[in-house]
Amino acid sequence: MNIGVIGSGSWGTALAILLSNNGHQVTLWTRFREEAEMLENKREHVKNLPGVRIPEGIRITTQVQEAVSGKEILVFAVPSQFTRSTAELCKPAIGKDQILVNVAKGLEEGTLYTMQEVINDVLPENRVVVLSGPSHAEEVARGIPTSVVIASHQEETVLTVQDVFMSENFRVYGSHDLIGIEMGGSLKNVIALAAGVSDGLGYGDNTKAALMTRGMAEISRLGVAMGAKAATFNGLSGIGDLIVTCTSMHSRNRRCGILIGQGASLEEALAEVKMVVEGVYSAKAALELAHKHQVEMPIIEQVNLVLFHGKSPREAVFDLMERDKKFE
Numbered sequence: 001m002n003i004g005v006i007g008s009g010s011w012g013t014a015l016a017i018l019l020s021n022n023g024h025q026v027t028l029w030t031r032f033r034e035e036a037e038m039l040e041n042k043r044e045h046v047k048n049l050p051g052v053r054i055p056e057g058i059r060i061t062t063q064v065q066e067a068v069s070g071k072e073i074l075v076f077a078v079p080s081q082f083t084r085s086t087a088e089l090c091k092p093a094i095g096k097d098q099i100l101v102n103v104a105k106g107l108e109e110g111t112l113y114t115m116q117e118v119i120n121d122v123l124p125e126n127r128v129v130v131l132s133g134p135s136h137a138e139e140v141a142r143g144i145p146t147s148v149v150i151a152s153h154q155e156e157t158v159l160t161v162q163d164v165f166m167s168e169n170f171r172v173y174g175s176h177d178l179i180g181i182e183m184g185g186s187l188k189n190v191i192a193l194a195a196g197v198s199d200g201l202g203y204g205d206n207t208k209a210a211l212m213t214r215g216m217a218e219i220s221r222l223g224v225a226m227g228a229k230a231a232t233f234n235g236l237s238g239i240g241d242l243i244v245t246c247t248s249m250h251s252r253n254r255r256c257g258i259l260i261g262q263g264a265s266l267e268e269a270l271a272e273v274k275m276v277v278e279g280v281y282s283a284k285a286a287l288e289l290a291h292k293h294q295v296e297m298p299i300i301e302q303v304n305l306v307l308f309h310g311k312s313p314r315e316a317v318f319d320l321m322e323r324d325k326k327f328e
Protein backbone atom coordinates (compact mmCIF):
# COMPACT_ATOMS: atom_id res chain seq x y z
CA MET A 1 0.00 0.00 0.00
CA ASN A 2 0.92 3.66 -0.29
CA ILE A 3 1.10 5.11 3.21
CA GLY A 4 1.80 8.61 4.51
CA VAL A 5 3.11 8.92 8.06
CA ILE A 6 2.34 12.41 9.35
CA GLY A 7 4.84 13.32 12.05
CA SER A 8 8.44 12.14 12.33
CA GLY A 9 9.07 12.07 16.07
CA SER A 10 9.99 8.77 17.74
CA TRP A 11 6.69 7.08 17.09
CA GLY A 12 6.09 8.25 13.53
CA THR A 13 9.63 7.25 12.56
CA ALA A 14 9.39 3.83 14.26
CA LEU A 15 6.06 3.10 12.54
CA ALA A 16 7.40 4.28 9.18
CA ILE A 17 10.26 1.77 9.56
CA LEU A 18 7.84 -1.01 10.55
CA LEU A 19 5.53 -0.25 7.60
CA SER A 20 8.42 -0.05 5.14
CA ASN A 21 9.78 -3.37 6.41
CA ASN A 22 6.27 -4.78 5.82
CA GLY A 23 6.70 -3.94 2.12
CA HIS A 24 4.63 -0.72 1.91
CA GLN A 25 5.61 2.47 0.08
CA VAL A 26 6.06 4.95 2.92
CA THR A 27 6.37 8.73 2.89
CA LEU A 28 7.32 10.32 6.22
CA TRP A 29 6.28 13.94 6.74
CA THR A 30 7.63 16.49 9.17
CA ARG A 31 6.72 20.12 9.51
CA PHE A 32 10.34 21.03 10.14
CA ARG A 33 13.02 21.40 7.47
CA GLU A 34 15.90 20.69 9.92
CA GLU A 35 14.25 17.45 11.04
CA ALA A 36 13.71 16.39 7.40
CA GLU A 37 17.35 17.16 6.57
CA MET A 38 18.58 15.17 9.57
CA LEU A 39 16.41 12.16 8.61
CA GLU A 40 17.37 12.40 4.93
CA ASN A 41 21.11 12.98 5.39
CA LYS A 42 21.76 10.59 8.27
CA ARG A 43 19.00 8.03 7.54
CA GLU A 44 18.62 7.93 11.33
CA HIS A 45 16.55 9.86 13.89
CA VAL A 46 19.71 10.90 15.66
CA LYS A 47 18.02 12.47 18.69
CA ASN A 48 15.17 10.04 19.38
CA LEU A 49 16.14 6.69 17.84
CA PRO A 50 19.93 6.66 17.69
CA GLY A 51 21.46 3.63 15.99
CA VAL A 52 18.29 2.69 14.10
CA ARG A 53 18.68 2.83 10.31
CA ILE A 54 15.84 4.37 8.30
CA PRO A 55 15.38 2.23 5.18
CA GLU A 56 16.25 3.96 1.87
CA GLY A 57 12.75 3.21 0.58
CA ILE A 58 11.15 5.70 3.01
CA ARG A 59 10.64 9.10 1.36
CA ILE A 60 11.13 12.06 3.69
CA THR A 61 9.24 15.27 2.96
CA THR A 62 8.04 18.57 4.40
CA GLN A 63 5.45 18.87 1.59
CA VAL A 64 1.94 18.01 2.76
CA GLN A 65 0.77 17.29 -0.79
CA GLU A 66 3.57 14.77 -1.32
CA ALA A 67 2.86 13.02 1.99
CA VAL A 68 -0.90 12.86 1.53
CA SER A 69 -1.97 12.58 -2.08
CA GLY A 70 -2.34 9.09 -3.53
CA LYS A 71 -1.98 7.43 -0.12
CA GLU A 72 -4.51 4.78 0.90
CA ILE A 73 -3.64 5.19 4.58
CA LEU A 74 -2.45 8.22 6.56
CA VAL A 75 -0.95 7.65 10.00
CA PHE A 76 -1.29 10.69 12.28
CA ALA A 77 1.71 10.55 14.63
CA VAL A 78 2.24 14.11 15.88
CA PRO A 79 1.89 14.80 19.63
CA SER A 80 -1.74 15.29 20.60
CA GLN A 81 -1.54 19.06 21.09
CA PHE A 82 -0.65 19.37 17.38
CA THR A 83 -3.14 16.83 16.05
CA ARG A 84 -5.87 19.37 15.23
CA SER A 85 -3.57 21.89 13.55
CA THR A 86 -1.87 19.11 11.56
CA ALA A 87 -5.20 17.60 10.46
CA GLU A 88 -6.29 21.09 9.35
CA LEU A 89 -3.03 21.57 7.46
CA CYS A 90 -3.51 18.25 5.65
CA LYS A 91 -7.26 18.62 5.07
CA PRO A 92 -7.13 20.27 1.62
CA ALA A 93 -5.05 17.35 0.30
CA ILE A 94 -7.09 14.54 1.94
CA GLY A 95 -9.76 12.57 0.04
CA LYS A 96 -12.73 10.97 1.78
CA ASP A 97 -11.66 7.39 0.92
CA GLN A 98 -8.34 7.62 2.72
CA ILE A 99 -8.21 5.73 6.02
CA LEU A 100 -6.77 7.81 8.85
CA VAL A 101 -4.96 6.02 11.68
CA ASN A 102 -4.46 8.00 14.87
CA VAL A 103 -1.53 6.84 17.00
CA ALA A 104 -1.29 9.84 19.36
CA LYS A 105 -2.45 9.36 22.95
CA GLY A 106 -4.01 12.38 24.55
CA LEU A 107 -7.05 14.53 25.25
CA GLU A 108 -7.62 17.98 23.79
CA GLU A 109 -7.79 20.80 26.32
CA GLY A 110 -11.00 22.81 26.00
CA THR A 111 -13.08 20.36 23.91
CA LEU A 112 -11.98 17.36 26.04
CA TYR A 113 -12.01 15.33 22.83
CA THR A 114 -9.98 12.19 22.27
CA MET A 115 -7.64 12.35 19.24
CA GLN A 116 -10.01 10.27 17.08
CA GLU A 117 -12.74 12.80 17.90
CA VAL A 118 -10.41 15.70 17.03
CA ILE A 119 -9.50 14.20 13.64
CA ASN A 120 -13.14 13.32 13.01
CA ASP A 121 -14.11 16.89 13.86
CA VAL A 122 -11.73 18.23 11.19
CA LEU A 123 -12.31 15.44 8.64
CA PRO A 124 -15.85 14.14 9.27
CA GLU A 125 -16.08 12.15 6.02
CA ASN A 126 -13.07 9.93 6.67
CA ARG A 127 -12.84 6.66 8.56
CA VAL A 128 -10.58 7.21 11.58
CA VAL A 129 -9.12 4.22 13.42
CA VAL A 130 -6.97 4.24 16.53
CA LEU A 131 -3.79 2.26 17.20
CA SER A 132 -2.78 2.00 20.85
CA GLY A 133 -1.11 -0.30 23.35
CA PRO A 134 2.21 -0.95 25.09
CA SER A 135 4.60 0.04 22.31
CA HIS A 136 7.66 2.13 22.98
CA ALA A 137 9.13 3.43 19.73
CA GLU A 138 12.66 2.54 20.85
CA GLU A 139 11.67 -1.16 20.92
CA VAL A 140 9.35 -1.25 17.88
CA ALA A 141 12.04 0.40 15.75
CA ARG A 142 14.44 -2.42 16.73
CA GLY A 143 11.93 -5.16 15.90
CA ILE A 144 11.34 -6.22 19.50
CA PRO A 145 8.11 -8.30 19.72
CA THR A 146 5.21 -5.98 20.54
CA SER A 147 1.41 -6.28 20.62
CA VAL A 148 -1.04 -3.42 20.09
CA VAL A 149 -4.74 -2.98 19.37
CA ILE A 150 -6.55 -1.18 16.55
CA ALA A 151 -10.05 0.13 17.15
CA SER A 152 -12.81 1.24 14.82
CA HIS A 153 -16.58 0.83 14.73
CA GLN A 154 -16.23 -0.75 11.27
CA GLU A 155 -15.02 -4.35 11.36
CA GLU A 156 -13.80 -4.23 7.76
CA THR A 157 -11.58 -1.23 8.44
CA VAL A 158 -10.06 -2.90 11.51
CA LEU A 159 -9.25 -6.01 9.45
CA THR A 160 -7.67 -3.93 6.66
CA VAL A 161 -5.48 -1.91 9.01
CA GLN A 162 -4.51 -5.02 11.03
CA ASP A 163 -3.11 -6.56 7.82
CA VAL A 164 -1.14 -3.41 7.03
CA PHE A 165 0.66 -3.22 10.39
CA MET A 166 1.01 -6.89 11.37
CA SER A 167 4.41 -8.55 11.14
CA GLU A 168 6.27 -11.35 12.87
CA ASN A 169 7.33 -8.82 15.52
CA PHE A 170 4.20 -6.66 15.66
CA ARG A 171 0.96 -8.39 16.59
CA VAL A 172 -2.20 -6.33 16.18
CA TYR A 173 -5.48 -7.14 17.90
CA GLY A 174 -8.80 -5.56 16.89
CA SER A 175 -11.47 -3.80 18.95
CA HIS A 176 -14.73 -1.95 18.42
CA ASP A 177 -14.39 -0.02 21.68
CA LEU A 178 -12.91 3.24 20.34
CA ILE A 179 -13.57 5.30 23.44
CA GLY A 180 -12.22 2.60 25.77
CA ILE A 181 -9.04 2.20 23.73
CA GLU A 182 -8.42 5.95 23.61
CA MET A 183 -9.21 6.65 27.26
CA GLY A 184 -6.89 3.82 28.36
CA GLY A 185 -4.08 5.16 26.15
CA SER A 186 -4.36 8.77 27.22
CA LEU A 187 -5.07 8.41 30.94
CA LYS A 188 -2.30 5.90 31.62
CA ASN A 189 0.12 8.75 30.91
CA VAL A 190 -1.27 10.72 33.88
CA ILE A 191 -0.94 7.69 36.17
CA ALA A 192 2.63 7.17 34.88
CA LEU A 193 3.48 10.67 36.06
CA ALA A 194 2.22 9.68 39.53
CA ALA A 195 4.19 6.41 39.43
CA GLY A 196 7.31 8.37 38.46
CA VAL A 197 6.77 10.84 41.28
CA SER A 198 6.56 7.90 43.70
CA ASP A 199 9.86 6.51 42.34
CA GLY A 200 11.43 9.98 42.52
CA LEU A 201 10.40 10.32 46.15
CA GLY A 202 12.19 7.05 46.85
CA TYR A 203 9.04 5.11 47.67
CA GLY A 204 8.91 1.42 46.89
CA ASP A 205 7.26 -1.20 44.70
CA ASN A 206 4.26 -1.34 47.04
CA THR A 207 3.50 2.33 46.47
CA LYS A 208 3.81 2.03 42.71
CA ALA A 209 1.66 -1.12 42.56
CA ALA A 210 -1.01 0.69 44.57
CA LEU A 211 -0.90 3.73 42.28
CA MET A 212 -1.13 1.54 39.18
CA THR A 213 -4.00 -0.56 40.51
CA ARG A 214 -6.05 2.31 41.91
CA GLY A 215 -5.10 4.40 38.87
CA MET A 216 -6.58 1.76 36.62
CA ALA A 217 -9.74 1.78 38.76
CA GLU A 218 -9.99 5.54 38.09
CA ILE A 219 -9.38 5.16 34.34
CA SER A 220 -11.92 2.39 34.09
CA ARG A 221 -14.57 4.28 36.12
CA LEU A 222 -14.31 7.33 33.87
CA GLY A 223 -14.11 5.26 30.68
CA VAL A 224 -17.22 3.27 31.56
CA ALA A 225 -19.09 6.49 32.43
CA MET A 226 -18.18 7.71 28.92
CA GLY A 227 -19.51 4.54 27.26
CA ALA A 228 -16.45 2.25 27.22
CA LYS A 229 -16.58 -1.47 28.01
CA ALA A 230 -14.99 -2.34 31.37
CA ALA A 231 -13.21 -5.35 29.80
CA THR A 232 -11.25 -3.06 27.45
CA PHE A 233 -9.24 -1.79 30.43
CA ASN A 234 -7.96 -5.35 31.04
CA GLY A 235 -6.49 -5.27 27.55
CA LEU A 236 -3.43 -3.92 25.75
CA SER A 237 -4.58 -0.31 25.73
CA GLY A 238 -5.56 -0.54 29.40
CA ILE A 239 -3.49 -2.50 31.86
CA GLY A 240 -0.93 -3.36 29.13
CA ASP A 241 -0.03 0.24 28.39
CA LEU A 242 -0.21 1.17 32.07
CA ILE A 243 2.35 -1.52 32.94
CA VAL A 244 4.79 -0.45 30.22
CA THR A 245 4.59 3.24 30.94
CA CYS A 246 4.82 2.96 34.73
CA THR A 247 7.76 0.57 34.70
CA SER A 248 9.82 1.27 31.58
CA MET A 249 13.08 3.16 31.40
CA HIS A 250 11.86 4.48 28.03
CA SER A 251 8.77 6.20 29.46
CA ARG A 252 8.86 9.98 29.23
CA ASN A 253 5.86 10.36 31.50
CA ARG A 254 7.49 8.27 34.20
CA ARG A 255 10.82 10.08 33.78
CA CYS A 256 9.10 13.44 34.06
CA GLY A 257 7.38 12.23 37.25
CA ILE A 258 10.67 10.96 38.70
CA LEU A 259 12.26 14.39 38.22
CA ILE A 260 9.31 16.12 39.88
CA GLY A 261 9.45 13.62 42.77
CA GLN A 262 13.14 14.49 43.13
CA GLY A 263 12.29 18.17 43.46
CA ALA A 264 12.34 19.57 39.91
CA SER A 265 9.66 22.02 38.79
CA LEU A 266 7.39 20.96 35.92
CA GLU A 267 9.27 23.27 33.54
CA GLU A 268 12.65 21.86 34.61
CA ALA A 269 11.40 18.28 34.23
CA LEU A 270 9.95 18.93 30.74
CA ALA A 271 13.18 20.61 29.63
CA GLU A 272 15.18 17.61 30.84
CA VAL A 273 12.97 14.95 29.20
CA LYS A 274 12.96 16.89 25.89
CA MET A 275 10.40 14.64 24.12
CA VAL A 276 6.63 15.00 24.43
CA VAL A 277 5.16 14.22 27.89
CA GLU A 278 1.51 13.67 26.99
CA GLY A 279 0.29 13.14 30.55
CA VAL A 280 0.95 16.77 31.38
CA TYR A 281 -1.44 17.87 28.63
CA SER A 282 -4.06 15.22 29.40
CA ALA A 283 -4.12 15.69 33.19
CA LYS A 284 -6.32 18.81 33.20
CA ALA A 285 -8.72 17.43 30.59
CA ALA A 286 -8.99 14.17 32.56
CA LEU A 287 -9.98 16.06 35.69
CA GLU A 288 -12.55 18.12 33.80
CA LEU A 289 -14.02 14.92 32.34
CA ALA A 290 -14.15 13.44 35.85
CA HIS A 291 -16.17 16.44 37.05
CA LYS A 292 -18.40 16.36 33.97
CA HIS A 293 -19.21 12.66 34.45
CA GLN A 294 -19.24 12.92 38.27
CA VAL A 295 -16.55 10.29 38.69
CA GLU A 296 -14.11 10.28 41.60
CA MET A 297 -10.46 10.40 40.42
CA PRO A 298 -8.34 11.16 43.49
CA ILE A 299 -4.96 10.23 41.98
CA ILE A 300 -5.56 12.32 38.87
CA GLU A 301 -6.73 15.18 41.11
CA GLN A 302 -3.49 15.03 43.13
CA VAL A 303 -1.41 14.89 39.92
CA ASN A 304 -3.11 18.12 38.82
CA LEU A 305 -2.39 19.77 42.17
CA VAL A 306 1.30 18.81 41.99
CA LEU A 307 1.75 19.78 38.33
CA PHE A 308 -0.18 23.04 38.22
CA HIS A 309 -0.77 24.29 41.77
CA GLY A 310 2.60 23.86 43.48
CA LYS A 311 1.55 21.10 45.89
CA SER A 312 4.47 19.10 47.23
CA PRO A 313 4.55 15.48 45.92
CA ARG A 314 5.05 14.10 49.44
CA GLU A 315 1.95 15.92 50.68
CA ALA A 316 -0.02 14.61 47.67
CA VAL A 317 0.85 11.00 48.57
CA PHE A 318 -0.01 11.70 52.21
CA ASP A 319 -3.42 13.08 51.22
CA LEU A 320 -4.14 10.01 49.09
CA MET A 321 -3.27 7.72 52.01
CA GLU A 322 -5.36 9.73 54.47
CA ARG A 323 -8.62 9.57 52.47
CA ASP A 324 -11.69 8.04 54.13
CA LYS A 325 -11.82 4.27 54.28
CA LYS A 326 -13.38 2.55 51.24
CA PHE A 327 -14.31 -0.88 49.91
CA GLU A 328 -12.33 -2.07 46.92
Ligand SMILES: NC(=O)c1ccc[n+]([C@@H]2O[C@H](COP(=O)([O-])OP(=O)(O)OC[C@H]3O[C@@H](n4cnc5c(N)ncnc54)[C@H](O)[C@@H]3O)[C@@H](O)[C@H]2O)c1
Pocket residue numbers: 007008009010011012030031032035048077078079080082086103104105106135136137138274275276278
Ligand atom coordinates in the same frame (compact mmCIF):
# COMPACT_ATOMS: atom_id res chain seq x y z
N1 LIG B 1 7.26 7.41 21.53
C1 LIG B 1 6.53 6.33 21.76
O1 LIG B 1 7.07 5.31 22.17
C2 LIG B 1 5.07 6.35 21.52
C3 LIG B 1 4.38 5.12 21.49
C4 LIG B 1 3.01 5.12 21.31
C5 LIG B 1 2.35 6.32 21.14
N2 LIG B 1 3.03 7.48 21.17
C6 LIG B 1 2.30 8.71 20.95
O2 LIG B 1 2.65 9.25 19.69
C7 LIG B 1 2.57 10.68 19.73
C8 LIG B 1 3.88 11.26 19.23
O3 LIG B 1 4.87 10.91 20.16
P1 LIG B 1 6.41 10.85 19.80
O4 LIG B 1 7.01 9.94 20.81
O5 LIG B 1 6.65 10.54 18.38
O6 LIG B 1 6.84 12.35 20.13
P2 LIG B 1 8.28 13.03 19.94
O7 LIG B 1 8.48 13.94 21.07
O8 LIG B 1 9.29 12.00 19.65
O9 LIG B 1 8.08 13.82 18.58
C9 LIG B 1 7.72 15.09 18.48
C10 LIG B 1 7.60 15.38 16.98
O10 LIG B 1 6.41 16.13 16.78
C11 LIG B 1 6.57 16.94 15.66
N3 LIG B 1 6.07 18.27 16.00
C12 LIG B 1 6.49 19.11 16.99
N4 LIG B 1 5.81 20.28 16.94
C13 LIG B 1 4.93 20.15 15.91
C14 LIG B 1 3.96 21.02 15.37
N5 LIG B 1 3.73 22.24 15.86
N6 LIG B 1 3.23 20.57 14.32
C15 LIG B 1 3.44 19.34 13.79
N7 LIG B 1 4.36 18.48 14.27
C16 LIG B 1 5.09 18.89 15.31
C17 LIG B 1 8.03 16.96 15.30
O11 LIG B 1 8.19 16.26 14.10
C18 LIG B 1 8.72 16.26 16.44
O12 LIG B 1 9.78 15.44 16.03
C19 LIG B 1 2.25 11.03 21.19
O13 LIG B 1 0.88 11.25 21.31
C20 LIG B 1 2.63 9.77 21.96
O14 LIG B 1 1.88 9.59 23.14
C21 LIG B 1 4.38 7.52 21.33
Ligand SMILES: O=P(O)(O)OC[C@H](O)CO
Pocket residue numbers: 105133134135136189192241244245248250251252253254
Ligand atom coordinates in the same frame (compact mmCIF):
# COMPACT_ATOMS: atom_id res chain seq x y z
O1 LIG C 1 5.65 5.61 28.12
P1 LIG C 1 5.67 7.02 27.64
O2 LIG C 1 5.41 7.93 28.76
O3 LIG C 1 6.94 7.35 26.91
O4 LIG C 1 4.48 7.13 26.57
C1 LIG C 1 4.70 6.63 25.27
C2 LIG C 1 3.67 5.64 24.77
O5 LIG C 1 2.38 6.00 25.09
C3 LIG C 1 3.88 4.20 25.25
O6 LIG C 1 2.93 3.33 24.73
